[in-house]
Amino acid sequence: MKSASRPSQPPSSPVTARHEVVVVGGGLVGASLALALDQAGLSVALVEPRPAQPAASGEAWDSRVYAISPGNAGFLDRLGVWRRLDPQRVQPVASMLIYGDRAQGRLSFSAYDAGLRELAHIVESGALQQALNEAIADCGRLRLLCPARTSALEIGERAARLDLDDGRSIEAELVVGTDGGDSWVRQAAGITAQVSDYGQTGVVANFETALPHRGAALQWFRADGVLALLPLPGRRVSMVWSTALEHAQLLLALDARALAETVSAASAGALGALRLITPPAGFPLRLAHVPRLVAPRVALAGDAAHHVHPLAGQGVNLGFRDVRELASVLAARAPGQDCGDRQLLRRYERARREDIATMEFGTDGLQKLFAANPVWISGMRNSGMAAVDRLPLLKNLLIRHAAA
Numbered sequence: 001m002k003s004a005s006r007p008s009q010p011p012s013s014p015v016t017a018r019h020e021v022v023v024v025g026g027g028l029v030g031a032s033l034a035l036a037l038d039q040a041g042l043s044v045a046l047v048e049p050r051p052a053q054p055a056a057s058g059e060a061w062d063s064r065v066y067a068i069s070p071g072n073a074g075f076l077d078r079l080g081v082w083r084r085l086d087p088q089r090v091q092p093v094a095s096m097l098i099y100g101d102r103a104q105g106r107l108s109f110s111a112y113d114a115g116l117r118e119l120a121h122i123v124e125s126g127a128l129q130q131a132l133n134e135a136i137a138d139c140g141r142l143r144l145l146c147p148a149r150t151s152a153l154e155i156g157e158r159a160a161r162l163d164l165d166d167g168r169s170i171e172a173e174l175v176v177g178t179d180g181g182d183s184w185v186r187q188a189a190g191i192t193a194q195v196s197d198y199g200q201t202g203v204v205a206n207f208e209t210a211l212p213h214r215g216a217a218l219q220w221f222r223a224d225g226v227l228a229l230l231p232l233p234g235r236r237v238s239m240v241w242s243t244a245l246e247h248a249q250l251l252l253a254l255d256a257r258a259l260a261e262t263v264s265a266a267s268a269g270a271l272g273a274l275r276l277i278t279p280p281a282g283f284p285l286r287l288a289h290v291p292r293l294v295a296p297r298v299a300l301a302g303d304a305a306h307h308v309h310p311l312a313g314q315g316v317n318l319g320f321r322d323v324r325e326l327a328s329v330l331a332a333r334a335p336g337q338d339c340g341d342r343q344l345l346r347r348y349e350r351a352r353r354e355d356i357a358t359m360e361f362g363t364d365g366l367q368k369l370f371a372a373n374p375v376w377i378s379g380m381r382n383s384g385m386a387a388v389d390r391l392p393l394l395k396n397l398l399i400r401h402a403a404a
Protein backbone atom coordinates (compact mmCIF):
# COMPACT_ATOMS: atom_id res chain seq x y z
CA MET A 1 0.00 0.00 0.00
CA LYS A 2 1.18 3.50 -0.81
CA SER A 3 0.63 6.00 2.03
CA ALA A 4 -0.86 9.24 0.66
CA SER A 5 -0.76 11.22 3.90
CA ARG A 6 0.86 11.05 7.28
CA PRO A 7 -1.12 8.45 9.19
CA SER A 8 -1.91 9.33 12.80
CA GLN A 9 -3.39 5.87 13.46
CA PRO A 10 -1.22 2.82 13.93
CA PRO A 11 -1.17 1.05 10.55
CA SER A 12 -2.55 -2.07 12.20
CA SER A 13 -5.88 -0.47 13.39
CA PRO A 14 -8.65 -2.75 12.08
CA VAL A 15 -10.86 -1.81 9.14
CA THR A 16 -14.33 -1.35 10.63
CA ALA A 17 -16.29 -1.07 7.37
CA ARG A 18 -16.08 -1.51 3.59
CA HIS A 19 -18.03 0.55 1.09
CA GLU A 20 -17.95 1.13 -2.64
CA VAL A 21 -17.60 4.89 -2.13
CA VAL A 22 -16.66 7.09 0.84
CA VAL A 23 -17.64 10.75 0.49
CA VAL A 24 -15.53 13.06 2.68
CA GLY A 25 -17.37 16.31 3.51
CA GLY A 26 -21.12 16.52 4.06
CA GLY A 27 -21.77 20.12 2.90
CA LEU A 28 -24.34 20.72 0.15
CA VAL A 29 -22.22 19.04 -2.52
CA GLY A 30 -21.08 16.01 -0.50
CA ALA A 31 -24.52 15.35 1.00
CA SER A 32 -26.15 15.46 -2.44
CA LEU A 33 -23.48 13.14 -3.88
CA ALA A 34 -23.92 10.61 -1.07
CA LEU A 35 -27.69 10.61 -1.66
CA ALA A 36 -27.38 10.34 -5.44
CA LEU A 37 -24.96 7.39 -5.16
CA ASP A 38 -27.15 5.69 -2.57
CA GLN A 39 -30.14 6.05 -4.88
CA ALA A 40 -28.08 4.54 -7.69
CA GLY A 41 -27.70 1.44 -5.50
CA LEU A 42 -24.08 1.94 -4.36
CA SER A 43 -22.88 1.27 -0.84
CA VAL A 44 -21.85 4.69 0.52
CA ALA A 45 -20.43 6.24 3.70
CA LEU A 46 -20.37 9.99 4.35
CA VAL A 47 -17.83 11.57 6.73
CA GLU A 48 -18.54 15.02 8.20
CA PRO A 49 -16.94 16.68 11.26
CA ARG A 50 -19.69 19.27 11.97
CA PRO A 51 -22.90 18.13 13.67
CA ALA A 52 -26.09 19.25 11.86
CA GLN A 53 -27.40 22.75 12.72
CA PRO A 54 -31.09 23.71 12.69
CA ALA A 55 -32.09 25.94 9.75
CA ALA A 56 -33.33 29.51 10.26
CA SER A 57 -37.12 29.64 10.75
CA GLY A 58 -39.96 32.05 11.50
CA GLU A 59 -38.80 35.65 11.34
CA ALA A 60 -35.12 34.63 11.20
CA TRP A 61 -33.54 34.44 7.72
CA ASP A 62 -30.22 32.85 6.84
CA SER A 63 -27.80 35.43 5.43
CA ARG A 64 -26.13 32.72 3.28
CA VAL A 65 -28.42 32.14 0.34
CA TYR A 66 -27.83 30.50 -3.05
CA ALA A 67 -29.24 31.12 -6.48
CA ILE A 68 -29.88 27.51 -7.53
CA SER A 69 -30.19 26.93 -11.29
CA PRO A 70 -33.35 25.23 -12.65
CA GLY A 71 -31.26 22.22 -13.76
CA ASN A 72 -29.89 21.73 -10.25
CA ALA A 73 -33.30 22.32 -8.64
CA GLY A 74 -34.57 19.48 -10.87
CA PHE A 75 -31.68 17.27 -9.74
CA LEU A 76 -32.44 18.01 -6.06
CA ASP A 77 -36.09 17.27 -6.76
CA ARG A 78 -35.23 13.87 -8.23
CA LEU A 79 -33.25 13.18 -5.03
CA GLY A 80 -36.41 13.92 -3.00
CA VAL A 81 -34.75 16.97 -1.42
CA TRP A 82 -36.46 19.95 -3.09
CA ARG A 83 -39.93 18.99 -1.82
CA ARG A 84 -38.61 19.13 1.76
CA LEU A 85 -38.01 22.89 1.41
CA ASP A 86 -40.73 25.22 2.69
CA PRO A 87 -42.06 26.82 -0.56
CA GLN A 88 -42.83 29.98 1.45
CA ARG A 89 -39.06 30.43 1.89
CA VAL A 90 -38.00 29.80 -1.71
CA GLN A 91 -38.02 32.72 -4.16
CA PRO A 92 -38.09 32.20 -7.94
CA VAL A 93 -36.02 34.72 -9.92
CA ALA A 94 -37.98 36.08 -12.88
CA SER A 95 -35.40 38.53 -14.18
CA MET A 96 -31.91 39.77 -13.67
CA LEU A 97 -30.72 43.36 -14.14
CA ILE A 98 -27.02 44.11 -14.26
CA TYR A 99 -25.64 47.64 -14.18
CA GLY A 100 -22.14 48.79 -15.11
CA ASP A 101 -20.40 51.81 -13.66
CA ARG A 102 -21.60 54.16 -16.43
CA ALA A 103 -25.11 55.04 -17.54
CA GLN A 104 -25.00 53.01 -20.80
CA GLY A 105 -23.76 49.85 -19.04
CA ARG A 106 -26.93 47.82 -18.58
CA LEU A 107 -27.77 44.21 -19.27
CA SER A 108 -31.03 42.42 -18.55
CA PHE A 109 -32.15 38.79 -18.64
CA SER A 110 -35.71 37.61 -18.36
CA ALA A 111 -37.03 34.10 -17.77
CA TYR A 112 -40.04 34.88 -19.97
CA ASP A 113 -37.88 35.94 -22.95
CA ALA A 114 -35.76 32.79 -22.56
CA GLY A 115 -38.82 30.53 -22.41
CA LEU A 116 -38.05 29.43 -18.83
CA ARG A 117 -40.31 29.40 -15.79
CA GLU A 118 -37.57 31.07 -13.75
CA LEU A 119 -33.89 31.91 -14.08
CA ALA A 120 -33.03 30.49 -10.65
CA HIS A 121 -34.46 29.86 -7.18
CA ILE A 122 -33.09 31.69 -4.16
CA VAL A 123 -32.76 29.24 -1.27
CA GLU A 124 -31.32 29.62 2.22
CA SER A 125 -28.13 27.60 2.71
CA GLY A 126 -29.21 26.20 6.11
CA ALA A 127 -32.63 25.13 4.80
CA LEU A 128 -31.10 23.29 1.85
CA GLN A 129 -28.54 21.58 4.09
CA GLN A 130 -31.31 20.55 6.50
CA ALA A 131 -33.40 19.14 3.65
CA LEU A 132 -30.39 17.10 2.46
CA ASN A 133 -29.65 15.88 6.00
CA GLU A 134 -33.28 14.80 6.48
CA ALA A 135 -33.27 12.91 3.19
CA ILE A 136 -30.06 11.14 4.28
CA ALA A 137 -31.54 10.28 7.69
CA ASP A 138 -34.69 8.89 6.02
CA CYS A 139 -32.94 6.79 3.39
CA GLY A 140 -31.70 4.35 6.05
CA ARG A 141 -28.92 2.66 4.07
CA LEU A 142 -26.32 5.38 3.75
CA ARG A 143 -23.75 5.28 6.55
CA LEU A 144 -23.29 8.71 8.13
CA LEU A 145 -20.11 9.16 10.18
CA CYS A 146 -20.71 12.47 11.98
CA PRO A 147 -19.02 14.02 13.85
CA ALA A 148 -15.87 12.41 12.46
CA ARG A 149 -12.66 13.81 11.02
CA THR A 150 -10.26 12.14 8.62
CA SER A 151 -6.66 11.57 9.70
CA ALA A 152 -4.97 9.43 7.04
CA LEU A 153 -5.53 8.14 3.52
CA GLU A 154 -3.72 5.19 2.02
CA ILE A 155 -4.18 4.15 -1.57
CA GLY A 156 -3.88 0.43 -2.25
CA GLU A 157 -4.13 -1.78 -5.33
CA ARG A 158 -7.64 -3.01 -4.52
CA ALA A 159 -9.01 -0.29 -2.20
CA ALA A 160 -8.35 3.03 -0.50
CA ARG A 161 -8.19 3.07 3.26
CA LEU A 162 -9.37 6.09 5.25
CA ASP A 163 -8.53 6.44 8.94
CA LEU A 164 -10.69 8.61 11.17
CA ASP A 165 -9.41 10.40 14.27
CA ASP A 166 -11.76 8.36 16.50
CA GLY A 167 -9.81 5.19 15.65
CA ARG A 168 -12.17 3.81 13.00
CA SER A 169 -10.92 2.88 9.52
CA ILE A 170 -12.97 2.46 6.34
CA GLU A 171 -12.03 0.82 3.07
CA ALA A 172 -13.59 1.88 -0.19
CA GLU A 173 -13.06 1.48 -3.92
CA LEU A 174 -13.30 5.26 -4.30
CA VAL A 175 -12.83 8.24 -1.95
CA VAL A 176 -14.53 11.47 -3.08
CA GLY A 177 -13.31 14.75 -1.60
CA THR A 178 -16.19 17.19 -1.17
CA ASP A 179 -14.51 18.81 1.81
CA GLY A 180 -14.49 22.40 0.56
CA GLY A 181 -11.90 24.93 -0.62
CA ASP A 182 -9.16 23.78 1.78
CA SER A 183 -9.78 20.13 0.90
CA TRP A 184 -7.91 17.63 3.05
CA VAL A 185 -8.56 14.86 0.51
CA ARG A 186 -7.06 16.98 -2.29
CA GLN A 187 -3.85 17.45 -0.29
CA ALA A 188 -3.75 13.82 0.85
CA ALA A 189 -4.04 12.75 -2.82
CA GLY A 190 -1.12 15.02 -3.74
CA ILE A 191 -3.15 17.37 -5.95
CA THR A 192 -1.97 20.98 -5.68
CA ALA A 193 -4.47 23.78 -6.25
CA GLN A 194 -3.32 27.04 -7.86
CA VAL A 195 -4.83 29.61 -5.52
CA SER A 196 -4.97 33.37 -6.03
CA ASP A 197 -6.47 35.68 -3.47
CA TYR A 198 -8.80 38.38 -4.79
CA GLY A 199 -7.97 40.58 -1.78
CA GLN A 200 -11.73 40.89 -1.39
CA THR A 201 -14.40 39.89 1.11
CA GLY A 202 -17.97 38.91 0.25
CA VAL A 203 -20.12 40.85 2.72
CA VAL A 204 -23.54 39.22 3.14
CA ALA A 205 -26.64 40.53 4.96
CA ASN A 206 -30.42 40.50 4.52
CA PHE A 207 -32.68 43.55 4.32
CA GLU A 208 -36.35 44.39 4.27
CA THR A 209 -37.17 46.70 1.37
CA ALA A 210 -39.65 49.57 1.06
CA LEU A 211 -40.38 48.72 -2.61
CA PRO A 212 -41.26 45.27 -4.06
CA HIS A 213 -38.45 43.46 -5.89
CA ARG A 214 -40.85 41.69 -8.32
CA GLY A 215 -38.61 38.62 -8.41
CA ALA A 216 -35.69 40.57 -9.90
CA ALA A 217 -32.07 39.87 -8.99
CA LEU A 218 -30.11 43.13 -9.17
CA GLN A 219 -26.37 43.52 -9.58
CA TRP A 220 -24.10 46.56 -9.82
CA PHE A 221 -20.50 46.45 -11.06
CA ARG A 222 -19.16 49.40 -9.10
CA ALA A 223 -15.74 50.96 -8.63
CA ASP A 224 -15.72 49.52 -5.09
CA GLY A 225 -16.72 45.99 -6.08
CA VAL A 226 -19.77 44.00 -7.15
CA LEU A 227 -23.01 44.51 -5.25
CA ALA A 228 -25.85 41.99 -5.67
CA LEU A 229 -29.33 42.07 -4.14
CA LEU A 230 -31.04 38.71 -4.52
CA PRO A 231 -34.81 38.54 -3.98
CA LEU A 232 -36.17 36.64 -0.96
CA PRO A 233 -39.87 35.91 -0.32
CA GLY A 234 -41.87 39.03 0.66
CA ARG A 235 -40.19 42.39 0.72
CA ARG A 236 -36.78 41.02 1.56
CA VAL A 237 -33.47 40.81 -0.25
CA SER A 238 -30.15 39.12 0.44
CA MET A 239 -27.01 41.12 -0.28
CA VAL A 240 -23.60 39.92 -1.45
CA TRP A 241 -21.17 42.84 -1.77
CA SER A 242 -17.79 41.60 -3.01
CA THR A 243 -15.41 44.36 -2.13
CA ALA A 244 -11.81 45.18 -1.10
CA LEU A 245 -10.80 44.06 2.39
CA GLU A 246 -10.61 47.59 3.86
CA HIS A 247 -13.99 48.59 2.43
CA ALA A 248 -15.51 45.33 3.69
CA GLN A 249 -14.16 46.06 7.19
CA LEU A 250 -15.78 49.50 7.05
CA LEU A 251 -19.13 47.99 5.97
CA LEU A 252 -18.97 45.29 8.67
CA ALA A 253 -18.27 47.95 11.33
CA LEU A 254 -21.31 50.12 10.43
CA ASP A 255 -24.38 50.08 12.65
CA ALA A 256 -27.62 48.65 11.22
CA ARG A 257 -29.07 51.96 10.06
CA ALA A 258 -25.81 53.22 8.48
CA LEU A 259 -25.28 49.93 6.61
CA ALA A 260 -28.87 50.00 5.28
CA GLU A 261 -28.42 53.60 4.11
CA THR A 262 -25.05 52.80 2.49
CA VAL A 263 -26.49 49.81 0.59
CA SER A 264 -29.60 51.77 -0.42
CA ALA A 265 -27.40 54.58 -1.80
CA ALA A 266 -25.06 52.12 -3.58
CA SER A 267 -28.08 50.49 -5.23
CA ALA A 268 -29.37 53.89 -6.40
CA GLY A 269 -32.47 53.51 -4.20
CA ALA A 270 -33.77 50.77 -6.56
CA LEU A 271 -35.74 49.12 -3.74
CA GLY A 272 -36.32 52.27 -1.66
CA ALA A 273 -35.30 52.46 1.99
CA LEU A 274 -33.76 49.30 3.45
CA ARG A 275 -33.88 47.84 6.97
CA LEU A 276 -31.22 45.36 8.09
CA ILE A 277 -32.79 42.07 9.27
CA THR A 278 -29.72 39.85 9.74
CA PRO A 279 -26.30 40.89 11.03
CA PRO A 280 -23.70 41.19 8.25
CA ALA A 281 -20.96 38.58 7.84
CA GLY A 282 -17.84 38.47 5.65
CA PHE A 283 -16.34 35.62 3.57
CA PRO A 284 -12.83 35.78 2.03
CA LEU A 285 -12.88 35.48 -1.80
CA ARG A 286 -10.32 33.66 -3.88
CA LEU A 287 -9.88 31.75 -7.11
CA ALA A 288 -8.59 28.20 -6.94
CA HIS A 289 -7.82 26.26 -10.08
CA VAL A 290 -7.39 22.54 -9.46
CA PRO A 291 -5.50 21.04 -12.40
CA ARG A 292 -6.65 17.43 -11.79
CA LEU A 293 -10.03 16.31 -10.47
CA VAL A 294 -8.93 12.69 -10.03
CA ALA A 295 -6.00 10.65 -8.70
CA PRO A 296 -5.76 6.88 -8.10
CA ARG A 297 -8.97 5.91 -6.22
CA VAL A 298 -9.76 9.59 -5.52
CA ALA A 299 -12.12 12.11 -7.14
CA LEU A 300 -12.87 15.73 -6.16
CA ALA A 301 -16.14 17.63 -6.45
CA GLY A 302 -17.54 21.01 -5.34
CA ASP A 303 -15.25 23.68 -3.88
CA ALA A 304 -12.57 21.00 -3.37
CA ALA A 305 -12.38 20.86 -7.20
CA HIS A 306 -12.80 24.59 -8.04
CA HIS A 307 -13.32 27.82 -6.20
CA VAL A 308 -14.82 30.70 -8.18
CA HIS A 309 -15.76 34.33 -7.44
CA PRO A 310 -19.40 34.52 -6.28
CA LEU A 311 -20.32 37.29 -8.75
CA ALA A 312 -22.12 34.83 -11.04
CA GLY A 313 -23.66 32.84 -8.15
CA GLN A 314 -22.30 29.63 -9.68
CA GLY A 315 -20.04 27.99 -7.04
CA VAL A 316 -22.45 25.48 -5.59
CA ASN A 317 -24.17 25.10 -8.96
CA LEU A 318 -20.89 23.93 -10.48
CA GLY A 319 -20.56 21.54 -7.52
CA PHE A 320 -24.03 20.05 -8.09
CA ARG A 321 -23.17 19.58 -11.78
CA ASP A 322 -20.00 17.69 -10.70
CA VAL A 323 -22.22 15.48 -8.56
CA ARG A 324 -24.67 14.81 -11.39
CA GLU A 325 -21.81 13.79 -13.69
CA LEU A 326 -19.94 11.64 -11.18
CA ALA A 327 -23.12 9.88 -10.07
CA SER A 328 -24.11 9.14 -13.66
CA VAL A 329 -20.61 7.85 -14.59
CA LEU A 330 -20.58 5.52 -11.55
CA ALA A 331 -24.18 4.39 -12.06
CA ALA A 332 -23.45 3.52 -15.69
CA ARG A 333 -20.35 1.41 -14.94
CA ALA A 334 -20.27 -2.19 -16.12
CA PRO A 335 -21.53 -4.88 -13.68
CA GLY A 336 -18.75 -5.65 -11.18
CA GLN A 337 -16.59 -2.75 -12.40
CA ASP A 338 -14.56 -1.13 -9.60
CA CYS A 339 -15.78 2.41 -8.70
CA GLY A 340 -12.14 3.51 -8.54
CA ASP A 341 -11.45 2.31 -12.10
CA ARG A 342 -9.08 4.78 -13.75
CA GLN A 343 -11.12 4.95 -16.99
CA LEU A 344 -14.28 5.85 -15.09
CA LEU A 345 -12.50 8.59 -13.16
CA ARG A 346 -10.93 9.98 -16.35
CA ARG A 347 -14.39 10.02 -17.97
CA TYR A 348 -15.70 12.13 -15.06
CA GLU A 349 -12.74 14.51 -15.24
CA ARG A 350 -13.04 14.99 -19.01
CA ALA A 351 -16.79 15.60 -18.82
CA ARG A 352 -16.41 18.35 -16.20
CA ARG A 353 -13.44 20.19 -17.72
CA GLU A 354 -15.25 22.61 -20.03
CA ASP A 355 -18.00 23.75 -17.61
CA ILE A 356 -15.46 24.42 -14.85
CA ALA A 357 -13.00 26.22 -17.16
CA THR A 358 -15.80 28.41 -18.59
CA MET A 359 -16.92 29.44 -15.12
CA GLU A 360 -13.38 30.04 -13.81
CA PHE A 361 -12.43 32.07 -16.88
CA GLY A 362 -15.75 33.95 -17.04
CA THR A 363 -16.00 34.98 -13.38
CA ASP A 364 -12.29 35.80 -13.09
CA GLY A 365 -12.34 37.78 -16.35
CA LEU A 366 -15.40 39.80 -15.32
CA GLN A 367 -13.96 40.47 -11.87
CA LYS A 368 -10.69 41.76 -13.40
CA LEU A 369 -12.44 43.74 -16.14
CA PHE A 370 -14.50 45.66 -13.61
CA ALA A 371 -11.65 46.04 -11.11
CA ALA A 372 -9.56 47.86 -13.76
CA ASN A 373 -9.73 51.65 -13.51
CA PRO A 374 -8.42 53.22 -16.78
CA VAL A 375 -11.11 55.33 -18.49
CA TRP A 376 -10.85 53.46 -21.83
CA ILE A 377 -11.44 50.10 -20.11
CA SER A 378 -14.41 51.53 -18.25
CA GLY A 379 -15.87 52.80 -21.55
CA MET A 380 -15.30 49.44 -23.25
CA ARG A 381 -16.82 47.28 -20.54
CA ASN A 382 -19.95 49.43 -20.29
CA SER A 383 -20.50 49.59 -24.05
CA GLY A 384 -19.77 45.82 -24.12
CA MET A 385 -22.64 45.25 -21.70
CA ALA A 386 -24.95 47.43 -23.80
CA ALA A 387 -23.91 45.50 -26.95
CA VAL A 388 -24.60 42.09 -25.34
CA ASP A 389 -27.96 43.44 -24.20
CA ARG A 390 -28.91 43.96 -27.86
CA LEU A 391 -28.01 40.37 -28.85
CA PRO A 392 -30.92 38.10 -27.89
CA LEU A 393 -29.22 34.97 -29.23
CA LEU A 394 -26.09 35.48 -27.15
CA LYS A 395 -28.21 36.31 -24.11
CA ASN A 396 -30.17 33.12 -24.62
CA LEU A 397 -26.93 31.12 -24.80
CA LEU A 398 -25.67 32.70 -21.56
CA ILE A 399 -28.98 31.96 -19.81
CA ARG A 400 -29.05 28.36 -21.03
CA HIS A 401 -25.54 27.80 -19.64
CA ALA A 402 -26.36 29.32 -16.23
CA ALA A 403 -29.69 27.45 -16.04
CA ALA A 404 -28.13 23.99 -16.49
Ligand SMILES: Cc1cc2nc3c(=O)[nH]c(=O)nc-3n(C[C@H](O)[C@H](O)[C@H](O)COP(=O)(O)OP(=O)(O)OC[C@H]3O[C@@H](n4cnc5c(N)ncnc54)[C@H](O)[C@@H]3O)c2cc1C
Nearest residue numbers: 025027028029066067179180202302303313314315316317
Ligand atom coordinates in the same frame (compact mmCIF):
# COMPACT_ATOMS: atom_id res chain seq x y z
C1 LIG B 1 -20.39 35.29 -0.30
C2 LIG B 1 -20.63 34.07 -1.12
C3 LIG B 1 -21.82 33.93 -1.84
C4 LIG B 1 -22.05 32.80 -2.63
N1 LIG B 1 -23.21 32.72 -3.36
C5 LIG B 1 -23.41 31.64 -4.16
C6 LIG B 1 -24.62 31.52 -4.98
O1 LIG B 1 -25.53 32.37 -4.98
N2 LIG B 1 -24.75 30.42 -5.79
C7 LIG B 1 -23.78 29.46 -5.84
O2 LIG B 1 -23.93 28.51 -6.62
N3 LIG B 1 -22.67 29.53 -5.08
C8 LIG B 1 -22.45 30.58 -4.25
N4 LIG B 1 -21.32 30.65 -3.49
C9 LIG B 1 -20.36 29.53 -3.50
C10 LIG B 1 -20.78 28.43 -2.52
O3 LIG B 1 -20.84 28.96 -1.20
C11 LIG B 1 -19.79 27.27 -2.53
O4 LIG B 1 -19.48 26.93 -3.85
C12 LIG B 1 -20.40 26.04 -1.83
O5 LIG B 1 -20.72 26.31 -0.49
C13 LIG B 1 -19.43 24.85 -1.89
O6 LIG B 1 -20.04 23.73 -1.28
P1 LIG B 1 -19.18 22.45 -0.93
O7 LIG B 1 -20.15 21.47 -0.33
O8 LIG B 1 -18.33 22.06 -2.09
O9 LIG B 1 -18.13 22.96 0.17
P2 LIG B 1 -18.39 23.48 1.70
O10 LIG B 1 -19.67 24.21 1.80
O11 LIG B 1 -17.15 24.18 2.07
O12 LIG B 1 -18.53 22.12 2.50
C14 LIG B 1 -17.42 21.33 2.83
C15 LIG B 1 -17.81 20.36 3.93
O13 LIG B 1 -16.69 19.51 4.22
C16 LIG B 1 -16.52 19.41 5.62
N5 LIG B 1 -15.09 19.13 5.89
C17 LIG B 1 -14.05 19.97 5.91
N6 LIG B 1 -12.91 19.30 6.19
C18 LIG B 1 -13.24 17.98 6.34
C19 LIG B 1 -12.51 16.79 6.62
N7 LIG B 1 -11.19 16.80 6.81
N8 LIG B 1 -13.19 15.62 6.69
C20 LIG B 1 -14.52 15.58 6.48
N9 LIG B 1 -15.25 16.69 6.19
C21 LIG B 1 -14.63 17.88 6.13
C22 LIG B 1 -16.99 20.75 6.17
O14 LIG B 1 -17.37 20.65 7.52
C23 LIG B 1 -18.18 21.05 5.25
O15 LIG B 1 -19.38 20.52 5.73
C24 LIG B 1 -21.08 31.77 -2.69
C25 LIG B 1 -19.89 31.89 -1.94
C26 LIG B 1 -19.67 33.03 -1.19
C27 LIG B 1 -18.38 33.16 -0.40
